[in-house]
Amino acid sequence: MNKLFVFLEKKRLLRNKNQDMNTVLTVFKWLAIVYFGLMFLLLGIGGYFSIEKAGLGMGSPIQVISRFWMYYMVAEMMMRFMLQKLPTASIKPLLVLPIPKLKIVKFYVGSSFVSAFNFVQLLFIIPFTIVCLSKGYSIIGVLAWVVAVYLCVCTMHFVNILIESYKSVFIAVIVVFGSLAAIQYFNLFDSTEYTQYLLYSVYEYPVLVLAYALILAASIWLTIRYYVTNMYMDDLLKTKVEVGTTQEMKWLDGFGTYASFLKNDLRLIMRNKRARTTVLMSVLFMFYGFLVLTPGHNGEYPMFMMIFVAFFVSGGFLMMFGQYVPSWDSSYYPLMMTQNITYKNYLKSKWLIIALGTAISMLGAVLYINKSMELVYLILAMGMFNIGVNGYIVLWGGAYLKSPVDLTANKNVFGDKNAFNLRVMLISLPKLFLPVIFYYIGAAICGFWGGVVTLAIVGIIGMFFQVPVFKFIEKIYKKEKYSTLDAFKSK
Structure with missing residues (x-):
């Protein structure tokens, strides 16, 4: 079934009237991916030593990254919201065929994960992990910590989709990040002293990585559930009619x-x-x-x-x-x-x-x-x-x-x-x-x-x-x- 979906996607792209523009966009996109990939790779190789050399007095490099991880998440969420292009699909022809809706949703939600936003971070994670292990850090602790980091990256992808699907998710994200930003901006207290334990505790207690896995699983489930419950031909074909109000606006005459x-x-x-x-x-x-x-x-x-x-x-x-x-x-x-x-x-x-x-x-x-x-x-x-x-x-x-x-x-x-x-x-x-x-x-x-x-x-x-x-x-x-x-x- 997945082979059929891939074949249909290839056909859709080949028939796209704006193929030339998409080719130009792809060139610029890959140039940006290569640039940021090199930046992440350099940070992964030299980040550990740069943090040690800086002498920040905040503990080990893992502790420092855990402390400022919230800032990175805010920046990446903003980048994803503004720039991440989620894949499109013409699903109306598929709904009249004997294909389970769950299979359609799983394929397109899964294909949406194939994005540079979800893989470029590995160029930092893998070298940084190797450096930490070579410095004698706990193997289980480091592996659990980097897995938690990558699970956060994956979760942000699905949260970005949920932001568009559920207004409550959008409000929750704004409230959480906005509150943390206000606390830092007005110097009420240093919130990073407390938020660092959300990630660093995984290094000390590796079993906590399961909590991050559960959060990712919940975000995937909510995403799939939303599209399955809203994917009906009647809803896609009918025109939404709302009761409007008349505004005179005579001041514009x-x-x-x-x-x-x-x-x-x-x-x-x-x-x-x-x-x-x-x-x-x-x-x-x-x-x-x-x-x-x-x-x-x-x-x-x-x-x-x-x-x-x-x-x-x-x-x-x-x-x-x-x-x-x-x-x-x-x-x-x-x-x-x-x-x-x-x-x-x-x-x-x-x-x-x-x-x-x-x-x-x-x-x-x-x-x-x-x-x-x-x-x-x-x-x-x-x-x-x-x-x-x-x-x-x-x-x-x-x-x-x-x-x-x-x-x-x-x-x-x-x-x-x-x-x-x-x-x-x-x-x-x-x-x-x-x-x-x-x-x-x-x-x-x-x-x-x-x-x-x-x-x-x-x-x-x-x-x-x-x-x-x-x-x-x-x-x-x-x-x-x-x-x-x-x-x-x-x-």
């Missing part, structure tokens, strides 16, 4: 011909899970500076980091919402193209909603008044730059993004995720690097204020060049119109 588009976008955000999550993520970006900004030896924040913080604080909505234009409208895009709607009005309305979201994000500057007034001014200037320059770049890149968006879910192990596009990636690079370049050009002339004023002026000038810019973007959208329609219809 002042935007004239763009008002109806703006109202539709705001209704989309308020009514759909994916769009609401996007707004939530945009709000979280406003607190980005509290996570990454640390004062240097002179008590001041590095200017390079302040620029990036200003970009992410003011540009959270721009990145999270803007990058999916026109994919947000994929469900009714073909119908919209049959109406008396011009691309100019459509694009201008999208730019206005991005500008509105960016302007609201700029209010996040108030959060950093106690940290640095320079950062506050930088956020405001960066917000103007994002509206006047990056807003256009995002819409330009959207012309080449032909991945439909499922408004009812964030992502799904059986869903469709094909949002990578090389042109979009290349067009998006200036969005991040242009503000840095313009700031340093201005700073080279008149210092900090020269950089801030340059960003603000460039953004304001960009706002006055709307007509020629929108003409250029409109031509691109018209050129890509039919390929976009074909992509949205074949979702």
Whole structure:
């Protein structure tokens, strides 16, 4: 049976319309895997000796790793949530065949485990184990400890799936990791002094590795149970209908011909899970500076980091919402193209909603008044730059993004995720690097204020060049119109 599933997957990949883009993505993916693999290998070989040489006073290298293991788990969970591409499957044709649902689920859940996220850690674990054994550590203790470490890695894979399946799991993960982060950030006490025993106790009492095995087994069982109980043809075919509420939004009528588009976008955000999550993520970006900004030896924040913080604080909505234009409208895009709607009005309305979201994000500057007034001014200037320059770049890149968006879910192990596009990636690079370049050009002339004023002026000038810019973007959208329609219809 598994051979049949593998054969069907090969057929699906060979028939994929975006095979060329997937090939490019695979090249970049393997370059990243090789890089991180080498980093893990070097850490595995030299990590033991580096910890000993550092003289941290926290015990043996195993104790040190056990102490900071929670930080690694948080970082990996964030990486998995944002980057891990879970395999997709067209399961509707399989449900009409005499194939047990359990076999279908087991195959696709099992195949989802075949990921670099789950194996690259072995390049650290195996060398580190060899070094520890050569240093005379207990063989049983070390083996039990490394098995527990790898079981944690495996568990994170299935927890990542469960986060999308059960809202309670997502909330639990956020509460646990958020509480630990708050304890560390506000220096209430060092939580790592206590969390280290969750892992180090396995070295001292190897039988405790069974607890980690049980946790992994429970996560696998919950994952399989979720998909088996929700895999019914009726559920997959029927359209979910919800009772909606009507919002007048008369305050938007002042935007004239763009008002109806703006109202539709705001209704989309308020009514759909994916769009609401996007707004939530945009709000979280406003607190980005509290996570990454640390004062240097002179008590001041590095200017390079302040620029990036200003970009992410003011540009959270721009990145999270803007990058999916026109994919947000994929469900009714073909119908919209049959109406008396011009691309100019459509694009201008999208730019206005991005500008509105960016302007609201700029209010996040108030959060950093106690940290640095320079950062506050930088956020405001960066917000103007994002509206006047990056807003256009995002819409330009959207012309080449032909991945439909499922408004009812964030992502799904059986869903469709094909949002990578090389042109979009290349067009998006200036969005991040242009503000840095313009700031340093201005700073080279008149210092900090020269950089801030340059960003603000460039953004304001960009706002006055709307007509020629929108003409250029409109031509691109018209050129890509039919390929976009074909992509949205074949979702």
